[in-house]
Amino acid sequence: MKRNAIFYVVFAALLSLPLSFAGAEISLDAQKSVDDFMTLRMKIAGLSPDKALEQVAGFEKNLAIDSTFSQEEDRLVLVNFIVMEKYNFLRKQKGTKDQLKKLLKELKERNEAWFKNNPDKKAGKWLLATSADVTSCYMSYSLSEVIKSGMSLRDKYKSAVNLAPDFSYGWNNLGQWYYWAPGINGGSDKKAGEAFEEAVKCAKTKAEKFFACVFYSQFLFEEKDFKKSASMLDEAESQDPKNPYIAFMRKIHADGDSFFDWNKKNSQMDNDKKK
Secondary structure, rough: OOOOOOHHHHHOOOOOOOOOOOOOOOOOOHHHHHHHHHHHHHHHHOOHHHHHHHHHHHHHHHHHHHOOOHHHHHHHHHHHHHHHHHHHHHOOOOHHHHHHHHHHHHHHHHHHHHHHHOOOOOOOOHHHHHHHHHHHHOOOOOHHHHHHHHHHHHHHHHHHHHOOOOOOOHHHHHHHHHOOOOOOHOOOOOHHHHHHHHHHHHOHHHHHHHHHHHHHHHHHHOOOHHHHHHHHHHHHHOOOOOOOOHHHHHHHHHOOOOOOHHHHHHOOOOHHHHO
16 A cells, blocks of 8 residues: 655654543533534535635634533534634635644644643543544644654544444544555555445434545545445435535546545645644
8 A cells, every 4th residue: 555645644653652442421512512513514515715714713603612611621622623624724725834833733732731631531532533633634734743643643543433433433534544554554445444434334413424425435436446436425415415515526536536636636735844
């Protein structure tokens, strides 16, 4: 298995951090907000950055995280989601690199502080997964973070799905880790495919099914199983009919690329300036 884009060498680190397999869940109110935000993510996936960011800002304002949630783990999970969604769209705009690097670094450190300050408290699945996501995003701006933390991402995702074997979001991101990681560091197309498929099977909400099917379809496209890839996109579209994101996926497929390929080609990462 070979992945050529340096952007995705973020998973090629040399160290791993063992994690406990027991954790507390976020509150029911926080879980509802996560589900609501996942639905928003699905709805805005195909919008322009300006329009999408406007909706994210509106959600954040209405949620009023600091005053609504008393538990730091609840707040942190929701902030992780919101900042990562901002990242997804801001990185498509010019001149945002420094802003994003600072934003992600500060949030990464806030997540690290939670784990450091709560050594006896077991993190739940959402904090394990989203804290790994934040670090992964930050790695696109920091080669030193790749070396420091790359393997720990896999361990967090594995811990999350061990805590909750029906955790679609965790399986989806574990699949991406296996897909992009070099084989020498544990990457595996076989394990990636199994994880993506499990994400589809475990999806409980329309948004979870939407994203799980989208990512599995891209993996299948890379594996040249074009018929099943198209079927997965059809299944994703059935969760939110006429979503423009699916039309975009079909367009890049028609051009011969998967979304993974397209993302590599359009990454903002400046490899010469990584520190």
